[in-house]
Amino acid sequence: MSIQIEEKGRKTGRVGDLPHEVWTSVFRNPWPSNDLERSSTSFTNFFLHIHPVKVHKHTLKPSYTLGLGLISFFLFLILVVTGVLLMFYYVPSTTQAYDRMLDLRGTVAFGIFLRNMHRWSAHGMVAMVFLHMCRVFLTGSYKKPRQFNWVLGVLLLLVTLFMSFTGYLLPWDQLAFWAITVGTSIAAYAPVIGKDIQFLLLGDSTVGQEALLRFYVLHVAVLPAVLGLLAAIHFWRIRKDGGLSRPETVAGGREPGHGERGVVARRVYGLQGFVRGAFNGGAPEDSVFSWPNLLLAELFVFVLTVSVILVVSLLFHAPLEEPVNVMHPPNPAKAPWYFLGLQEMVSYSAFWGGVGVPGLMVMLLIGVPYFDRNPKGVGRWFAKERLLANTVFLSLVVLNIIFIIVGTFFRGPNWTFVSPF
Amino acid sequence: MESRRTALTWLSSVGLFGSAVLSAVSNLVFIKPRATYGQPSRFAIGKPDDFPPGTRISLDVKRVCIVREGNKMAAISTTCTHLGCIVGTSDTGFACPCHGSRFDQDGNVTGGPAPKPLPWFKLSLAPNGELEVDKGQAVDAGSYLNV
Numbered sequence: 001m002s003i004q005i006e007e008k009g010r011k012t013g014r015v016g017d018l019p020h021e022v023w024t025s026v027f028r029n030p031w032p033s034n035d036l037e038r039s040s041t042s043f044t045n046f047f048l049h050i051h052p053v054k055v056h057k058h059t060l061k062p063s064y065t066l067g068l069g070l071i072s073f074f075l076f077l078i079l080v081v082t083g084v085l086l087m088f089y090y091v092p093s094t095t096q097a098y099d100r101m102l103d104l105r106g107t108v109a110f111g112i113f114l115r116n117m118h119r120w121s122a123h124g125m126v127a128m129v130f131l132h133m134c135r136v137f138l139t140g141s142y143k144k145p146r147q148f149n150w151v152l153g154v155l156l157l158l159v160t161l162f163m164s165f166t167g168y169l170l171p172w173d174q175l176a177f178w179a180i181t182v183g184t185s186i187a188a189y190a191p192v193i194g195k196d197i198q199f200l201l202l203g204d205s206t207v208g209q210e211a212l213l214r215f216y217v218l219h220v221a222v223l224p225a226v227l228g229l230l231a232a233i234h235f236w237r238i239r240k241d242g243g244l245s246r247p248e249t250v251a252g253g254r255e256p257g258h259g260e261r262g263v264v265a266r267r268v269y270g271l272q273g274f275v276r277g278a279f280n281g282g283a284p285e286d287s288v289f290s291w292p293n294l295l296l297a298e299l300f301v302f303v304l305t306v307s308v309i310l311v312v313s314l315l316f317h318a319p320l321e322e323p324v325n326v327m328h329p330p331n332p333a334k335a336p337w338y339f340l341g342l343q344e345m346v347s348y349s350a351f352w353g354g355v356g357v358p359g360l361m362v363m364l365l366i367g368v369p370y371f372d373r374n375p376k377g378v379g380r381w382f383a384k385e386r387l388l389a390n391t392v393f394l395s396l397v398v399l400n401i402i403f404i405i406v407g408t409f410f411r412g413p414n415w416t417f418v419s420p421f
Numbered sequence: 422m423e424s425r426r427t428a429l430t431w432l433s434s435v436g437l438f439g440s441a442v443l444s445a446v447s448n449l450v451f452i453k454p455r456a457t458y459g460q461p462s463r464f465a466i467g468k469p470d471d472f473p474p475g476t477r478i479s480l481d482v483k484r485v486c487i488v489r490e491g492n493k494m495a496a497i498s499t500t501c502t503h504l505g506c507i508v509g510t511s512d513t514g515f516a517c518p519c520h521g522s523r524f525d526q527d528g529n530v531t532g533g534p535a536p537k538p539l540p541w542f543k544l545s546l547a548p549n550g551e552l553e554v555d556k557g558q559a560v561d562a563g564s565y566l567n568v
Contacts, residue, residue, distance in 0.1 A: 178506065182519060185505035200452060204459040206484075206505075327481035329506045331518035347520045347534055350503055414521040 032291055041291040051290040052239055058246040058379070060288070060297055064139070065244065067301040068132035072160075073231065074305040075125040080224065082118040090170065092216035094209045097172035098323040105320075112317065119318035121309050122164050126338050129160045137368075137393050140378045140386050141245035147369035149237040152230055154365045159227045161338070166219040168336060169212060173321040178333035180215070181207050186346060186354035194355075247379035331413045340407030341400050347415050361396070462557040468550055469494065469568040477526075479510050485542060485554055486510065488526075493565035496544045496554045497528045502537040515539065527562050538562065 024030075029044040030037055042051040058064065089108055090100050104111030133153060136142055142150035169180045184207065188198040203210030238244065288294075321330070335343045345353030368389075377383030382390060412418030464483060472478055472489045479486045479499055484507060486497045499515065501508050506519035514531070515524040523532040528539030543558040544566045552566075 178519070181506065182504045185503075188505075196453075200449075203452075203454050204457045205462075206459060208459045210454065210458060327507065329518050333506060333519045343520075346504065350534060350536060414516065414518060416521060 035289065038289040038291045048291070048295070050235060051294055052243065053290060054287040055290055055294050056243060056246055056287050059244045060293060062297075064379075064381075066131075066135055067297075067304075068128055068135050070298060070301045071305050072125055072128040072132055074302050075121045075128060075309070076227070076231070078121045078306065078309055079118060079125065082114050082121065083220065083224075085114050086118060087220060092170070092212050094172060094212055094324070097170060097212065101171045101173070101320055113313055116313035116316065116318045117309055120312045120316070122167060123336075123338075124309065126160055126164055129157050130338075133157060133365075134393075134397060138390055139245060139381055140376075140383055140389075142369040143245075143372070143375060143378050144369075146237075146241045146245065149234060149241055150369045151366050152234045152237065154362065156227065156230050156234060158362065159223060159230060163219065163223045163227060164336065164338070166215040166223060169207075169215045170219065171320055172212065172324050174324060174330050175319065175321045175334075177207055177324040177326070178329045179335045179339075180211065181329075182333060182335060182343065182346075183339070184211075186342070186350065189351045189355045191355075245379045332411055332415050334407070334411075337404060337408055341403035344403045344407035344411070347411075463553060463555045465547065465551040465553050466496075467552060469546070469552060472552075477510055481507055483554070485556070486515075487544075487552075487554075490565075492568055494544055494552070494568055495565050496542040498540045498542060498556070500539075501535060502530075502539060503533070503535040508539070529562070 027045075029040050032038040032041055039053045042048045042053055086104070089104060089111065091097060101115075104115050136150065136153065165180075165183060169176045184198050184201050187201065188194045190197060199205070201211070201214060202208075203214050334340060342354060342358060345357060347353070349356075372389055374385065374389070377385035409420040410417055460483070466480060466483070466485075466487060469489075472487050472494065474489050474491050477486055477488050481499065484498065484500045486499050488495045488497060499508050500506075501517040501519065501522055503517065503520055503522045506517050508515040508517045508522070508524065511523075513523070514526045515528065517523070517533065517535070521533045522530065522535035524535070524539055525531050528541065530536075530538055540559040541562050541564065543555040543560050545553050545555070546566065546568065547553045552568075
């Protein structure tokens, strides 16, 4: 009897059904209780739309990816949120910027905390993007068909470094001023266009008000937009290139590679049929639904990332040195740690250390998926088949780290060698 | 018919691509400042009497060192040719605090990573008796102004 009334009520649109109607108008998919509904989460929800319906079990192994790409992305989100909040109080003026830093410390509620979060996330993002690159290299994941996504990754690393570099000037303290003076002078060593690049960056012949404004605009508008766009393409390509790399030995890991026109011919085209090298030939037990498996993994990494940043920001304050004194460079004047390797090389030769060697390294990184023709050893850490490539890569990484350590701990006044012990 | 279509496709492609390049170039022109707001490259520094014979006075804000030996005066840049830090005066000439470049009294490199000697700027006597430095005009090392 009651059931009949309910059904009748539905049909006529009772007022009591309004909440239900509103809810279903917003969330087009019910809370998934069967496989069909689990699949449709990624079709019906804008935010989940980035997910594939199913992911390979290998993709979710924490020991394979270490979650480094996700961590980098979540750090970027933290940086956007804290950065926008800081923008409410910051003024890109040589007379006000430093005072605003002090205000963050003294009067703004949670000001110092937000600045700490922004600073430590920025350091973290540089480190995590770099480690993510190491992971992708050491598992041979840049190989066909993922060559271009590796190139996008290298560009993302460069934009991340540039983001960090432009943000470095904004507090307008001694550290900022001299690091940017040195940094933009390095740019001036680039052949032919070096001086023009420096002038365009600074908007003047020396670091001053124009430079501060330009770096601010680059930092809060231009570079985040570029980074966001590149990251979107980066994520999109993961799926279009057949998901994360997996070893050949894993069932369903067979990578069809490029078809003649980039589309693998099939007899039946599913909704995902035009994805290059999508796995759907594998046994169903090799894959799991993205809802809830992938989502929970992502949530876990997110909570972990935010927690670490919160704890670090509570414990350590972002450094702030004396206000800019154009007449007295600190001695030694040091760049942020991830540029200290560069600064150490620059102290031998400005051109080779600042432009030549880094330029070659970037070219090498961008070119590596195209001149490493060895198709073997994809999807495994330190694969034996990739001994040469991994050794060369790790040597360069270690060399860079040594330069950073020397620049950080072993250089004193006038950049002379000192012992920290 | 076919060739006309091809020609039109080419023409419009070139037009669109050309416009894109033009707007990119105009953006570059836009962000390159025509006038700068910082320090002017030509400025007065005072009367010759303000610089007694035998002194080397660094004007750090102007980034220039005024040298006077007897009646000969010169203006030597104090911007390090390595990476733009301000060099300080030392007993033997100039020393850079950033990467350890060293220069002699005339600005020649004596050590460190600096690739070039410190430039000398044109120093002239304005009609009102004030010394004027023009950082836009480098002169050969050793060219002095007689006062």
